[in-house]
Amino acid sequence: MIKIDKLTKNYATLEALKAVSLHIPKGELFAYLGPNGAGKTTTIRMLTGLTRPTSGTAFLNSYDIRKDVLSAKQQYGLVPQAVNLDQELTVSENLKIHGRLYRMTRKNIQNRMSDILSYVELSDYTDALVRTLSGGMKRRLMIARALMHEPAILFLDEPTVGLDANIRRKVWALIKKIQQSGTTIFLTTHYIEEAEFLAHRVAFLAKGSIVTMDTPRNLIDRQGKWAIDRISGDTLDTLYFASRKEAENFNANGDVQYTLRRVNLEDAFIAMTGKKTEPAAEFTSAPPSHHGSHKGHSAHGSHGGHGSQSVHGRHKTH
Numbered sequence: 001m002i003k004i005d006k007l008t009k010n011y012a013t014l015e016a017l018k019a020v021s022l023h024i025p026k027g028e029l030f031a032y033l034g035p036n037g038a039g040k041t042t043t044i045r046m047l048t049g050l051t052r053p054t055s056g057t058a059f060l061n062s063y064d065i066r067k068d069v070l071s072a073k074q075q076y077g078l079v080p081q082a083v084n085l086d087q088e089l090t091v092s093e094n095l096k097i098h099g100r101l102y103r104m105t106r107k108n109i110q111n112r113m114s115d116i117l118s119y120v121e122l123s124d125y126t127d128a129l130v131r132t133l134s135g136g137m138k139r140r141l142m143i144a145r146a147l148m149h150e151p152a153i154l155f156l157d158e159p160t161v162g163l164d165a166n167i168r169r170k171v172w173a174l175i176k177k178i179q180q181s182g183t184t185i186f187l188t189t190h191y192i193e194e195a196e197f198l199a200h201r202v203a204f205l206a207k208g209s210i211v212t213m214d215t216p217r218n219l220i221d222r223q224g225k226w227a228i229d230r231i232s233g234d235t236l237d238t239l240y241f242a243s244r245k246e247a248e249n250f251n252a253n254g255d256v257q258y259t260l261r262r263v264n265l266e267d268a269f270i271a272m273t274g275k276k277t278e279p280a281a282e283f284t285s286a287p288p289s290h291h292g293s294h295k296g297h298s299a300h301g302s303h304g305g306h307g308s309q310s311v312h313g314r315h316k317t318h
């Protein structure tokens with residue numbers, strides 16, 4: 001269980017996090033989605049005691065992060081954004097150091113290490129030097145390390161950033177497996193698809209504030225069920241429809257190329273914030289311009305992986 005109560009962080013004149021409140025029940029996989037600089041890591045750093053809140057607080061399984069610091073720390077495992085494994089040590093040595101820091105007994109460390117390496121499918125690499133592992137393996141090792149002391153809560157800060165699509169899916173499968181074992185997971189990401197695939201609930205974070213929060217399904221349904229991406233001239237905009245029939249009956253003025261597809265979480269995000277979360281630098285640029293009288297927007301995002309159905313047909317003209 002995580003309860004966040006008006007958590008705030010200011011850096012000099014910058015309000016990095018503005019009185020965010022949240023309640024994440026035990027066992028939930030919660031995605032904290034937002035572009036670079038939104039305040040995701042700042043939130044995790046406060047929740048894990050790495051930086052002090054300017055005001056507000058949070059509770060990890062009823063332990064106040066400001067008052068019950070040591071107990072609060074026992075509640076979680078953390079996978080930070082940057083790889084911080086000891087590259088010159090072996091896989092098992094990295095896990096052992098972590099176990100000792102958490103005052104696990106030698107026997108306990110040995111048993112847990114063997115279980116957890118098998119769990120993340122790294123048993124064959126027990127004695128390998130970390131620097132010889134691939135990026136995906138290092139991520140899985142960081143997750144294994146965070147789980148060594150069997151925490152109830154797992155913080156994952158952009159766990160798949162920079163990984164290839166197929167390797168990312170492997171990490172997703174692991175995250176799902178951890179969630180199914182009853183662990184509460186707080187995951188930050190700027191990959192919308194990742195949040196849509198994994199999360200029970202998603203909060204959109206922008207400039208230190210939560211813009212909206214709901215299940216991926218509800219966020220998508222608010223936007224519509226079917227979308228048409230329409231190319232006219234050199235712009236691409238998107239129209240939303242409650243049913244496939246409505247979308248198919250849609251009749252544009254003149255000849256247009258269009259793609260019919262299911263609405264996805266990215267549509268909901270862009271409609272609500274006027275921004276994409278990728279690429280990372282997007283956040284500082286001007287919001288996309290709006291076209292037409294529909295709930296359209298200029299869609300320049302990738303909609304891959306959402307079963308988009310390309311019709312690229314031409315509408316009949318009268």
Ligand SMILES: Nc1ncnc2c1ncn2[C@@H]1O[C@H](COP(=O)(O)OP(=O)(O)O)[C@@H](O)[C@H]1O
Binds near residue numbers: 014016037040
């Ligand atoms: N130690 C710091 N000192 C000053 N500003 C910081 C510090 N850490 C983060 N920031 C700023 O706070 C904002 C939020 O950063 P961060 O939480 O890292 O965002 P995210 O993880 O969502 O990309 C950014 O504008 C960032 O530049």
Ligand SMILES: [Mg+2]
Binds near residue numbers: 040041042081157
């Ligand atoms: Mg970050």
